[in-house]
Amino acid sequence: MSVQGPRQPEVRSLLKHAVDAHRAGRLVQARALYAQILSVDPQNFDALHLSGVIALQTGDPHLALRRIEDALAEHPTDAAAQANRGSAFEALREWERALTCFDAAIALKPEFAEAHFNRGNVLDALGRQIAALDSYDRAIALKPTLAEALFNRGNVLRRLGRTEAAVESFDCLLRLKPLHAEAWLNRGLALKEAKRWQDALASYERALQANPDSAEAYSNRGNVRQAMGQWEGALADYEHAIALQADLAEAHFNRGTVLQELGRFEAAIDAHERAIALKPEYADAHLNVGNARLECRQLDAALRHYDIAVELRPDFAAARFSRAICLLLSGDLDRGFKDYEWRWQNPEGSVIREHRAFDRPQWFGDADIAGSTILLHAEQGSGDTLQFVRYASQVSDCGARVLLEVNRPLIRLLASLSGISQVIERGHPLPPFDWHCPLMSLPLAFGTTLDSIPGQTPYLCADPGLVSAWKARLGATPGLRIGLAWSGNPLQKNDRKRSIALADWLPYLPAGPQYVCLQTPVRDSDLPTLAARRDIVNFGEELSFDAAAAVCMCLDLVMTVDTSIAHLSGALGVPTWILLPDVPDWRWLLDRNDSPWYPSVSLYRQMRRGDWTQVFERVHADLTGRLIRAAAGRVQH
Numbered sequence: 130m131s132v133q134g135p136r137q138p139e140v141r142s143l144l145k146h147a148v149d150a151h152r153a154g155r156l157v158q159a160r161a162l163y164a165q166i167l168s169v170d171p172q173n174f175d176a177l178h179l180s181g182v183i184a185l186q187t188g189d190p191h192l193a194l195r196r197i198e199d200a201l202a203e204h205p206t207d208a209a210a211q212a213n214r215g216s217a218f219e220a221l222r223e224w225e226r227a228l229t230c231f232d233a234a235i236a237l238k239p240e241f242a243e244a245h246f247n248r249g250n251v252l253d254a255l256g257r258q259i260a261a262l263d264s265y266d267r268a269i270a271l272k273p274t275l276a277e278a279l280f281n282r283g284n285v286l287r288r289l290g291r292t293e294a295a296v297e298s299f300d301c302l303l304r305l306k307p308l309h310a311e312a313w314l315n316r317g318l319a320l321k322e323a324k325r326w327q328d329a330l331a332s333y334e335r336a337l338q339a340n341p342d343s344a345e346a347y348s349n350r351g352n353v354r355q356a357m358g359q360w361e362g363a364l365a366d367y368e369h370a371i372a373l374q375a376d377l378a379e380a381h382f383n384r385g386t387v388l389q390e391l392g393r394f395e396a397a398i399d400a401h402e403r404a405i406a407l408k409p410e411y412a413d414a415h416l417n418v419g420n421a422r423l424e425c426r427q428l429d430a431a432l433r434h435y436d437i438a439v440e441l442r443p444d445f446a447a448a449r450f451s452r453a454i455c456l457l458l459s460g461d462l463d464r465g466f467k468d469y470e471w472r473w474q475n476p477e478g479s480v481i482r483e484h485r486a487f488d489r490p491q492w493f494g495d496a497d498i499a500g501s502t503i504l505l506h507a508e509q510g511s512g513d514t515l516q517f518v519r520y521a522s523q524v525s526d527c528g529a530r531v532l533l534e535v536n537r538p539l540i541r542l543l544a545s546l547s548g549i550s551q552v553i554e555r556g557h558p559l560p561p562f563d564w565h566c567p568l569m570s571l572p573l574a575f576g577t578t579l580d581s582i583p584g585q586t587p588y589l590c591a592d593p594g595l596v597s598a599w600k601a602r603l604g605a606t607p608g609l610r611i612g613l614a615w616s617g618n619p620l621q622k623n624d625r626k627r628s629i630a631l632a633d634w635l636p637y638l639p640a641g642p643q644y645v646c647l648q649t650p651v652r653d654s655d656l657p658t659l660a661a662r663r664d665i666v667n668f669g670e671e672l673s674f675d676a677a678a679a680v681c682m683c684l685d686l687v688m689t690v691d692t693s694i695a696h697l698s699g700a701l702g703v704p705t706w707i708l709l710p711d712v713p714d715w716r717w718l719l720d721r722n723d724s725p726w727y728p729s730v731s732l733y734r735q736m737r738r739g740d741w742t743q744v745f746e747r748v749h750a751d752l753t754g755r756l757i758r759a760a761a762g763r764v765q766h
Contacts, residue, residue, distance in 0.1 A: 137169070137170065139169070140166055140169060140170050140173065143162055143165055143166050143169075144162075144166060144173075144175055144176065146162055147159050147162035147163050147166065147176070147179070148175075148179070150162060151179060151182075151183065156183050156186065156187060159179075159183060160180060160183050163176040163179055163180040163183070164180065167180070172203050174200050174203045174204045174207070174210075175200075177196050177197070177199045177200035177203070178196070178197055178200035178207070178209070178210050178213070180196050181193045181194070181195070181196030181197035181199075181200060181213065181217070182197075182213055184196060185213065185216055185217055185220065190217045190218075190220035190221050191221070193213075193216075193217040193220075194214065194217040194218070194221070197210055197213050197214045197217060198214065201214065206237055207237075208234045208235075208237040208238035208241055208244065209234070211230050211231075211233045211234035211237060211244075212230065212231060212234040212241065212243065212244045212247060214230045215227045215228070215229075215230030215231040215233075215234065215244075215247060215248075215251070216247060218230060219247065219250065219251055219254075222254075224251050224254050224255050225255075227247075227251045228248065228251045228252070228255070231244050231245075231247050231248035231251065232248065235248065240271055241271075242267075242268045242269075242271035242272035242275055242278075243268070243272075243275070245264050245265075245267040245268035245271065245278075246264070246265065246268040246275060246277060246278045246281075248264045249261040249262070249263075249264030249265040249268065249278070249281065249282075249285075250281060252264060253281070253285055258285050258288065258289055259289075261281075261285055262282060262285055262286070265278045265279075265281060265282035265285070266282070269282070274305055276302050276305055276306055276309065279298050279299070279301050279302035279305075280298075280299070280302055280309070280311065280312055280315070282298045283295045283296075283298035283299040283302070283312070283315060283316070283319070284315060286298055286319075287315065287318060287319045287322065290322075292319045292320070292322050292323040293323065295315075295316075295319040296316055296319050296320060296323075299312045299313075299315060299316035299319070300316070303316070308339045309339065310336050310339035310340035310343060310346070311336075313332050313333070313335040313336035313339060313346075314332075314333070314336040314343065314345060314346055314349065316332045317329045317330075317332035317333045317336060317346075317349055317350070317353070318349065320332055321349070321352065321353050321356065324356075326353055326356065326357050329353045330350060330353055330354075333346050333349060333350035333353065334350075337350075342373055343373075344369075344370040344371075344373040344374035344377050344380065345370070345377075347366045347367070347369045347370035347373065347380075348366065348367060348370040348377060348379060348380045348383065350366045351363040351364075351365075351366030351367045351370065351380070351383055351384075351387075352383060354366060355383065355386065355387055355390075360387050360390050360391050361391075363383070363387045364384060364387045364388070364391070367380045367381075367383050367384035367387065368384065371384065376407055377407075378404045378407040378408040378411060378414075379404070381400050381401070381403045381404035381407065381414075382400070382401060382404040382411065382413065382414045382417065384400045385397040385398075385399075385400030385401040385404065385414070385417055385418070385421070386417060388400055388421075389417065389420065389421055389424070392738070392739065394421045394422075394424045394425050395421075395425065397417070397418075397421040398418055398421045398422060398425070401414045401415075401417050401418035401421060402414075402418055405418065410441050412437075412438045412441040412442045412445055412448065413438075415434045415435070415437045415438035415441065415448070416434070416435065416438045416445070416447060416448045416451060418434050419431040419432070419433075419434035419435045419438065419448070419451060419452075419455070420451055422434065423451070423454070423455055423458075423712065424712050424738075426711070426712060426719065428455055428458065428459050428719075431455050432452065432455055432456070432459075435448050435449075435451055435452035435455060436452070439452065444474075446471045446472075446474035449468045449471035450468065450469070450471050450472050452468050453465050453466070453467075453468035453469040453471065453472075454715050456468060457469070457715035457716070458712075458715040458718060458719060459718075459719070460579050460718055462572065462577050462578050462579060462582075463576070463577075463578055465715070466570075466572045466573040466577065467573060469569070469570075469573070470570065470573065472569075485506070485508075487504075487565045489504075489562060489563060489564055489565055490564060490565075491564070491565055491566055491567075491570070492564040492565065492566045492574060493566075493570070493573065493574055494573070494574030494575055494576065496564070497527075498524075498527050498528065498529040498563070498564055499527060499528030499529065500528060500529075501529050501530070501563035501564060502529065502530045502531075502532060502560075502561065502562040502563050502564070503524060503529045503530070503531055503532065503562060503563065503564040503565065503566060504532045504533075504534060504559065504562040504564070504565040504566075505518075505520075505521060505524065505531060505532065505533050505534070505565075505566055505567075505568055505571070506533075506534040506535075506555070506565060506566075506567055506568065507534065507535040507536060507539075507555065507567075507568055508567045508568060508569055509569065510618065510621070510693065511536070511538065511539060511674070511693040511696075512691075512692060512693035512695065512696040512697075513568070513569060513696075514535055514536070514539060514568060515539070515589070515693060515696035515697055515700050516696045516700070516716065516726060517568040517569055517571055517572070518533065518535075518543060518546055518568065518588075518589075519583050519588045519700070520568070520571035520572070520574075520575065520583065521533060521546055521547070521548040521549050522546075522547045522548035522588070523548075523571075523575060523583060524548065524566075524571070525547075525548030525549075526548070529564070530550050531548055531549050531550055532549075532550060532551050532552075532553060532559070532560065532562055533546070533549045533551070533552045533553065534552075534553045534554075534555050534559065535552065535553075535554070535555060536554070536555050537554050537555070538673060538674050539674055540552055540554050541592075541673070541674070541675040542589065542591075542674045542675040542678055543589075545590060545592075546588075546589065547588065579725055582725045582726055584725050584726055584727065584728055585728075586699065586700060586701070586702040586727060586728055586729060587700060587701050587702035588700055589678065589697070589700040589701050590678075590701070591675070591678035591679040591681070591682045591701065592675060592678075592679060595675060595676060595678075595679035596679045596682045596683065598679070599676065599679045599680050599682075599683055600683045603643070603645070603666065603680075603683055606642075606643040608641050608642050608643065608756070608759065608760075609641070609642040609643070609685040609686065609755070609756065609759055610642065610643045610645060610683065610684050610685050611642045611643070611644050611645065611684060611685060611686045611687070611688060611752075612644075612645045612646075612647040612680065612681060612684045612686070612687040612688070612689070612694070612698070613634075613638075613644055613645065613646055613647060613648065613665065613687075613688055613689070614646075614647045614648045614687070614688075614689035614690065614692055614694040614695075615628065615629050615630070615631050615634055615648060615655070615689070615690055616628035616629065616648065616652055616655070616690065616692070617690060617691065617692035617693070618692070619652070623710075623714070626710040626712075626739075627690050627691045627692070627709070627710055627713070627714075628690055628692075629690060629708070629741055630654065630655065630658075631648075631655040631658045631659060632655070632658045633741060633745075634741075634745060635658065635662065636745075637745035637746065637748065637749040638749070638752075639749065639752060639753050639756060640664070641756055642685075642752075642756065643664070643666065644662075644664055644665040644666065645665070645666045645668075645680060645684065646659065646665050646666065646667040646668070647672065647677055647680065647681070647687065647689070647694050648694075649669070649670060649672045649677075650670070651667075651669075668680075674693075674697065677694065677697060678697060678701060681694075681697060681698045681701050681703045682701060682703065684698075684703060685704070686703075686704050686705070686706065686752075686755075687703055687704070687705045687706070688705075688706045688708070688748065688752075689705065689706070689707055689708070690707070690708050690709075691707060691708075691709060691710075691713060691714055691717065695707045695730070696727075698729075699724070699726070699727030699729060699730045700727070702728075702729050703729060704729050704731075705727065705729055705730045705731070706730075706731050706732075706733055706748060706751075707724075707730055707731070707732050707733065708733050708741070708744050708748065709732055709733065709734045709735065709744075710734075710735050710738075710739075711734065711735040711736070711737065711738045711739075712738075713734070717732060720734075722734075733747055733748055
């Protein structure tokens with residue numbers, strides 16, 4: 130604090146006492162002394178300026194501004210007063226006026242490190258992060274021990290995605306102040322964003338050593354553990370954070386997210402609703418409580434939360450996409466497929482592939498395409514492609530020439546699909562076309578409802594030559610021939626719900642039939658079990674999709690979990706039993722044992738979440754009955 134020479138000796142003495150009290154933090158005493166000086170000398174620069182500083186320190190920026198401006202009227206070239214005036218404007222969020230003041234202070238005193246630092250803060254608030262970094266760098270060059278500048282510089286670098294530089298800035302600060310808990314905390318955030326998980330955990334450990342009562346440090350460490358899949362550890366961290374700060378909505382939300390990952394959906398609902406009680410406009414919590422309620426089969430309640438999330442954030446793609454899944458699962462295909470179009474904007478990208486940009490418009494069913502060429506293109510997994518290529522013939526019936534682009538494994542199988550002029554492997558050059566439509570947007574284009582699903586099968590056919598060849602390889606069998614598939618793509622989000630271990634299913638498969646493995650690839654964990662069962666024919670990697678289709682045509686029955694084999698056999702019209710979790714993929718709907726998409730399909734659903742035993746028992750009972758009937762038929766014959 131710069132003190133000008135007093136006009137009277139008694140003022141000089143009062144000012145000294147006032148400044149000493151101010152520096153010692155005795156603000157009430159200092160303010161009283163400044164007031165006493167001003168009663169004697171109303172134009173005293175130092176008393177005006179420093180009483181303004183106290184007003185700023187005690188949360189009264191309006192009074193601070195009046196006092197500091199009165200001081201500047203007496204001494205307009207004082208750099209400290211100009212900077213403090215800027216701080217008052219900064220407190221009032223008048224960013225441009227604050228910036229003008231800091232620029233004036235720097236013009237008066239170019240080596241004024243604190244003014245450069247404060248200028249950086251204002252520039253950051255204005256969204257001018259690069260300029261803010263320049264100001265912080267200048268402040269640090271002038272005063273390398275200016276911890277606040279190092280800290281804020283690290284925060285700006287982190288937000289700009291320059292995580293390594295941010296960590297370096299925090300490290301410089303921590304060499305000066307090893308117990309700076311906030312620096313350890315924000316360093317952990319930067320390391321998490323850089324996916325340096327172990328380093329981030331170590332940084333949060335240091336933050337907690339510096340401040341053992343930091344709920345934020347526990348919560349953020351839980352976020353890292355969650356990203357690492359350490360669910361129980363993350364849960365413990367969130368619960369510790371909540372114990373320290375019960376109103377930390379984000380900790381309740383993240384706790385709920387982990388509980389969902391652990392399959393504890395009822396507890397997850399409670400956690401998310403606590404987050405919402407603390408923060409009613411918490412759109413992400415409304416989304417997650419909707420997802421948890423969906424897993425509890427509470428579809429109406431889930432929809433209410435999705436609706437709230439969308440109302441709070443109309444562009445909330447993840448909420449609209451989840452609402453689509455809920456509507457489709459409930460059988461409301463009309464509204465469901467409309468929301469399903471938001472899959473392209475889903476920022477998480479966990480389900481949907483990238484939205485491809487074509488220089489031709491997408492067809493939504495409302496334009497006349499007679500005489501034009503349209504490209505239908507696959508977008509998701511093989512099962513999705515097999516399910517929705519059924520619409521190709523309807524597109525052709527609109528008078529269009531239909532091109533179909535799919536991934537390589539399906540090329541040969543789909544080459545003879547009705548209504549298709551040409552099948553193209555994805556990644557190969559495309560011929561000219563006028564329109565395009567992703568396969569999974571075709572139900573929307575045709576206004577599909579439960580009553581208008583094009584469920585006629587078969588709409589796929591296997592190559593007759595391949596069928597004959599595989600029938601010869603399989604040979605004659607006196608009983609039923611049954612295909613088996615028990616797991617899907619392990620990278621699919623809900624695979625752990627739908628896939629089963631072969632060893633768990635085998636005890637429920639009665640002896641007698643010839644079983645054929647349709648599972649490809651077979652997971653390493655299932656290989657020993659499969660190798661030990663000589664009654665299961667296994668052709669391994671020979672079963673491409675066209676070969677699998679031919680094998681399916683040689684079978685009496687296919688039994689499978691929800692994977693591409695289910696769609697393949699269903700599209701071929703082969704009798705198919707599908708084993709489903711209690712809340713299945715939307716296309717299988719709820720509480721019915723048949724499928725409007727595939728007339729030859731029967732559905733075997735879990736009655737309790739995660740309990741496959743009842744499913745196996747029902748399949749065993751029905752299969753045993755079928756074997757008995759088949760044997761009786763042979764005897765009568």
